[in-house]
Structures are given as structure tokens and as C-alpha cells.
Amino acid sequence: MLESIAATRYVTPLREGGSLPGVVEADDLGTYVVKFREAGQGRRVLVAEIIGAELARRLGLRTPDLKLIDLDPQLGVREPDEEVQDLLKASTGRNLAIDFLPGALGFEPLTWLPDPVFASRVVWFDGLIHNVDRSWRNPNLLVWHRDIWLIDHGAALWFHHNWKTADPQRPFDASDHVLAPFATKLDAAAAELSAKITPELLERVTALVPDEWLEGEAGFGSARAVRDAYVDHLLRRAHGPREWLTSGAEPERRGQGRGHGRGPGSVGEFWRGGGR
Numbered sequence: 001m002l003e004s005i006a007a008t009r010y011v012t013p014l015r016e017g018g019s020l021p022g023v024v025e026a027d028d029l030g031t032y033v034v035k036f037r038e039a040g041q042g043r044r045v046l047v048a049e050i051i052g053a054e055l056a057r058r059l060g061l062r063t064p065d066l067k068l069i070d071l072d073p074q075l076g077v078r079e080p081d082e083e084v085q086d087l088l089k090a091s092t093g094r095n096l097a098i099d100f101l102p103g104a105l106g107f108e109p110l111t112w113l114p115d116p117v118f119a120s121r122v123v124w125f126d127g128l129i130h131n132v133d134r135s136w137r138n139p140n141l142l143v144w145h146r147d148i149w150l151i152d153h154g155a156a157l158w159f160h161h162n163w164k165t166a167d168p169q170r171p172f173d174a175s176d177h178v179l180a181p182f183a184t185k186l187d188a189a190a191a192e193l194s195a196k197i198t199p200e201l202l203e204r205v206t207a208l209v210p211d212e213w214l215e216g217e218a219g220f221g222s223a224r225a226v227r228d229a230y231v232d233h234l235l236r237r238a239h240g241p242r243e244w245l246t247s248g249a250e251p252e253r254r255g256q257g258r259g260h261g262r263g264p265g266s267v268g269e270f271w272r273g274g275g276r
């Protein structure tokens with residue numbers, strides 16, 4: 001189970017992304033980034049955040065701690081921004097809290113050269129969870145205490161917005177991925193990480209999602225059935241044919257693939273400093 005806490009003060013919205021997460025203080029004296037249940041695409045985003053982050057952590061990738069946070073209906077009463085007030089009101093009850101990393105900086109590839117082994121692990125992991133939200137425009141990586149931390153897995157597992165078409169072999173195009181140009185050891189990363197992805201591991205990870213965020217999913221009889229579907233999908237993707245990772249990230253294609261050095265405004269130009 002994820003630890004449960006209660007919100008004591010809404011501090012400020014984070015307006016960077018589309019989902020309007022907020023910085024919130026809690027009764028354990030911690031400060032958190034809260035993802036609200038009723039924001040944007042709703043509770044499935046929170047499911048993706050939990051499965052994405054907790055799987056990353058167990059594969060050895062750094063990501064802030066997650067907790068479940070209870071929101072009192074009074075919390076937003078004095079909030080002057082109407083959009084925020086509506087979101088807080090609608091999201092009364094259980095939401096997701098992500099440990100706030102104070103002073104963290106957005107990842108900047110021009111000042112931080114990622115290690116190829118690390119980059120390859122992240123690209124393979126994002127391919128596994130279908131995470132398209134780690135592009136060079138929007139890296140969702142933070143630099144904190146001299147390490148890189150993975151955040152924002154809400155857009156991952158997007159097949160769950162239409163389970164009928166979920167395909168464990170769906171290709172993942174990593175050509176836009178912020179770490180793709182450094183991911184020269186993908187085969188090793190795939191072998192290393194897939195060996196860790198066991199049914200037990202995935203069951204432990206999916207068990208962390210509260211039942212209430214899984215219940216009522218169309219086509220499933222119970223929260224348990226939805227958990228089993230995530231486990232099955234990720235097992236097939238991790239252990240089936242690896243053709244789903246098709247991108248310009250392989251070493252032999254570096255410098256030739258789409259977006260790697262061709263034309264003005266391409267990723268290659270960005271790496272060299274011309275894109276900003």
C-alpha cells in the first residue's frame with residue numbers, strides 16, 4: 001500500500017503542463033506535487049503515474065516517492081483562481097501526491113551529458129510503458145542532488161483509454177525521446193530490465209493502485225481484472241518479440257535517423273545548441 005496523508009494547505013498551481021498539478025502541504029509536514037483525480041483525462045492518469053513510477057523505481061530508476069493524499073472539501077474555499085477552486089472541489093477525497101523535490105532543475109542535455117547505459121535504460125523503459133511524454137521539448141526529467149529523476153508518467157499506458165485496441169506489440173517511436181541520441185546500449189538495457197519484469201513484480205506494482213481508481217472500467221468485472229490486464233500487457237511487451245522499439249536510437253543509425261541532425265530545428269541541431 002502507498003502511505004496515506006491528508007492535505008493541509010494548497011500552495012500554488014504548477015502551470016507548466018496541461019493537467020494543472022498543484023504544490024500542496026500535508027499533515028506529515030511534507031510538501032508534494034499533487035495530481036488531481038478530476039483533472040484532464042481523470043483517474044486513469046493517476047493509475048499511469050503509479051504504475052509508471054513504481055515500476056521505474058523497482059527497475060532502479062530514480063523517481064520521487066508517491067503517497068495517496070486526502071483532500072478536504074474546505075481546502076479550495078479561499079483559492080482565488082476559479083479553475084483551481086473547481087478542480088479542488090471536484091477532486092475531494094483521494095488523489096495522488098508526489099514528493100516535491102525542492103530546488104530541482106529541469107533536465108538540460110546541453111549541461112548534463114547522460115551516461116549511455118542510463119539513457120538506454122530510460123528509453124527502453126519508456127517504450128515498455130508506451131510513454132511518449134519524455135521528448136526533448138518536454139523531457140519530464142529533473143536534475144536533483146546531482147542525479148536525474150523521472151517524473152510525470154501520466155501519459156504512459158495510454159492504451160488504457162481504449163482497452164479494446166491495446167496491443168503489446170505496438171511500435172514505440174523513440175526518435176523524439178530526449179535521451180534517444182545517447183541510448184546506444186538498448187540491447188543490453190532490454191536484456192537487463194526485461195529479466196527483472198516478473199509477474200510477481202508487476203502484481204506488486206499494480207496492487208499499489210487503489211481499487212476505486214480501477215473499478216467500473218468498461219469491459220472488466222472488477223478492479224482485480226483490470227490489474228491482471230495491465231500485468232498481462234506489460235509481461236507480453238517485456239518478454240515477447242522486441243520489434244516494438246523502432247527508432248533512430250540504435251548506434252548504427254545515430255546521426256542519420258529522423259530528427260538526428262537533419263535540417264534546421266531538428267533534434268540534432270538542438271543538441272548542438274542551435275535549437276534554442
Ligand SMILES: Nc1ncnc2c1ncn2[C@@H]1O[C@H](COP(=O)(O)OP(=O)(O)O)[C@@H](O)[C@H]1O
Nearest residue numbers: 014016017018019020033064099100101151152
Ligand atoms: N516532484 C517534483 N518536484 C519538483 N518539481 C516538480 C515535481 N513534479 C513536477 N514538478 C514540476 O512541475 C512541472 C509539471 O509537473 P508534471 O508532473 O510534468 O505535470 P504535467 O502533467 O502538468 O506535465 C514539471 O515540469 C516540473 O517542473
Ligand SMILES: [Mg+2]
Nearest residue numbers: 017138140152
Ligand atoms: Mg510534464
